[in-house]
Amino acid sequence: MIQATAFTRSLWLQYVALFQWATPLGYLAYKVLLPVSQIVFFVQLGVFATGPSNALYFALGNSLQLTANSGIFGVIATVANERHLGTLPILLGSPANRLLTFVSRSFVNVLDGILGVFFGLVVTVLLYRLDLRTADLPLLALCIVVISMTTAGLGLLFGSVGLVMRDAIIVANVVYYGLLIVCGVNFPVGRLPGVLQAVAYSLPLTRGVQAAREAVAGAGISQVAGLLAGELLIGAIYAGLGYALFRLLEGWSRRGGLQEAY
Amino acid sequence: MSSLVRAAWRSFEISTRLRVVSPWAYLNWLVFPVIFASLGLFMLTSSGFTRVAYGVLGGGIIGFWSVAYLDGGNSIQEERWSGTLEQIFAVPTPLFVIVIGKIVGSLLVGLLAFLPTVALAYFGFHASLPALDPLRFAVSLAVLSFSFFIIAVALTPLFAVWRWAFTVLNGLEMAVYGLCGFMFPVTLLPGWLQPVSYLLSPTWATRALYASASPTAGADVTGWWLITFGLSAVYLALSVFLYRFVEAKARVSGELALA
Numbered sequence: 055m056i057q058a059t060a061f062t063r064s065l066w067l068q069y070v071a072l073f074q075w076a077t078p079l080g081y082l083a084y085k086v087l088l089p090v091s092q093i094v095f096f097v098q099l100g101v102f103a104t105g106p107s108n109a110l111y112f113a114l115g116n117s118l119q120l121t122a123n124s125g126i127f128g129v130i131a132t133v134a135n136e137r138h139l140g141t142l143p144i145l146l147g148s149p150a151n152r153l154l155t156f157v158s159r160s161f162v163n164v165l166d167g168i169l170g171v172f173f174g175l176v177v178t179v180l181l182y183r184l185d186l187r188t189a190d191l192p193l194l195a196l197c198i199v200v201i202s203m204t205t206a207g208l209g210l211l212f213g214s215v216g217l218v219m220r221d222a223i224i225v226a227n228v229v230y231y232g233l234l235i236v237c238g239v240n241f242p243v244g245r246l247p248g249v250l251q252a253v254a255y256s257l258p259l260t261r262g263v264q265a266a267r268e269a270v271a272g273a274g275i276s277q278v279a280g281l282l283a284g285e286l287l288i289g290a291i292y293a294g295l296g297y298a299l300f301r302l303l304e305g306w307s308r309r310g311g312l313q314e315a316y
Numbered sequence: 317m318s319s320l321v322r323a324a325w326r327s328f329e330i331s332t333r334l335r336v337v338s339p340w341a342y343l344n345w346l347v348f349p350v351i352f353a354s355l356g357l358f359m360l361t362s363s364g365f366t367r368v369a370y371g372v373l374g375g376g377i378i379g380f381w382s383v384a385y386l387d388g389g390n391s392i393q394e395e396r397w398s399g400t401l402e403q404i405f406a407v408p409t410p411l412f413v414i415v416i417g418k419i420v421g422s423l424l425v426g427l428l429a430f431l432p433t434v435a436l437a438y439f440g441f442h443a444s445l446p447a448l449d450p451l452r453f454a455v456s457l458a459v460l461s462f463s464f465f466i467i468a469v470a471l472t473p474l475f476a477v478w479r480w481a482f483t484v485l486n487g488l489e490m491a492v493y494g495l496c497g498f499m500f501p502v503t504l505l506p507g508w509l510q511p512v513s514y515l516l517s518p519t520w521a522t523r524a525l526y527a528s529a530s531p532t533a534g535a536d537v538t539g540w541w542l543i544t545f546g547l548s549a550v551y552l553a554l555s556v557f558l559y560r561f562v563e564a565k566a567r568v569s570g571e572l573a574l575a
Contacts, residue, residue, distance in 0.1 A: 079480050083487030091491035095499075096355075102367065102500035103359040221339045228343070231351045241358050 117174030124167035129209030134216025167202035201262035204289025210296035327417025349379030374499035379429025452528035470555035
């Protein structure tokens with residue numbers, strides 16, 4: 055019981071302290087101001103490009119991509135900021151279970167990612183009159199849970215780089231905004247050149263966003279099961295690679311004395 | 317006077333050197349512009365090339381803004397992390413002289429942001445700006461740079477006294493892109509938001525820049541330049557009070573070193 059309490063407390067502290075939003079104002083900036091302004095910006099850009107009839111396409115895509123705010127920024131920061139705040143040597147010197155240490159970095163961020171997407175959908179409903187009456191809501195909820203988990207898998211992979219890299223949060227910026235280009239968030243993946251389409255389908259979010267769009271249009275589980283299974287597989291591969299990289303770089307950073315490099 | 321110029325020059329020199337080796341500067345002038353230009357060009361070329369100027373230049377303006385303002389302002393925050401912020405406030409050189417040196421350096425680096433976006437547009441999307449009026453464009457770019465300079469100089473002290481300033485302004489970044497019309501005309505914004513846009517000097521400079529890059533009927537470019545200067549003068553006047561407030565608060569609260 056004591057261990058469970060300590061574990062839960064550590065999950066929470068990792069989340070609030072290492073993502074640098076230990077204050078309500080910080081949370082408000084990243085989880086309210088940024089999402090609302092991202093949705094409005096890309097909807098207006100999309101309307102300028104293609105006309106007002108497509109506004110919902112952009113609003114829905116960006117609402118779903120908001121999960122990366124937690125899954126990418128949150129998870130990478132939660133690993134990388136250990137170095138920034140000088141606690142990485144203590145963490146790696148502890149006898150804690152490495153798999154638990156690794157997976158726990160993403161736990162609260164997955165929940166927060168789900169919350170972020172729901173917030174984005176509420177904004178989309180209020181500002182752009184998204185009609186969810188014909189949508190398969192349980193399926194949409196499942197899609198949101200799946201993309202939040204798979205995006206965190208990608209975040210864990212890049213977060214591991216923070217063990218040996220001083221400015222890993224730069225990687226988070228590149229990945230977060232790169233996902234806006236390649237994952238079918240603001241325009242169909244089919245508009246990308248062939249090479250980038252291959253990249254898109256090797257990343258989390260692409261299939262999940264497609265499945266969620268179909269769920270909003272009223273598709274059933276049988277129509278999107280393949281997409282969701284592919285999405286889960288991709289997420290699991292990235293999380294597995296992330297753990298392997300975490301162990302590899304842990305040893306490397308210890309041997310190279312890189313844990314305190316700042 | 318010469319000592320102030322020398323101090324500003326040293327601030328410019330050191331901050332520029334630091335920026336050359338900072339991965340954040342490369343993120344802002346190279347990576348972000350390419351990402352936003354890619355997004356803009358993919359979206360704006362889906363229905364032809366009539367709005368392509370916003371794709372070609374939009375990413376560059378965003379990168380320019382990011383380096384000039386956020387990177388410039390954050391350099392004060394980095395002084396805090398490096399433990400040198402207290403010295404900056406304690407030296408006899410006024411804070412605004414040091415800030416001016418830093419911001420001029422960030423403006424010069426920020427201008428580089430147009431290179432990758434124009435190259436991406438030309439080589440990746442075969443998009444160019446054949447109707448660009450070089451003289452008007454050059455003046456509009458200078459006016460835009462001036463507006464960024466004044467905003468950065470006026471607001472940078474906030475980064476020094478309020479640790480959360482960077483977090484909040486970072487969260488508002490995309491709102492600024494929209495409100496200033498960096499990638500689409502502000503007339504597309506909801507009516508209740510447009511008055512806010514018109515109070516921001518980069519809105520008018522950006523409008524002049526786009527009007528100089530593509531034929532725009534009824535474009536009063538000179539008028540928009542003058543509005544930019546007028547609003548910048550107002551910001552500058554208000555910043556005098558802000559600097560006095562910040563310098564006093566920094567000494568009274570004694571919290572500069574808190575990171």
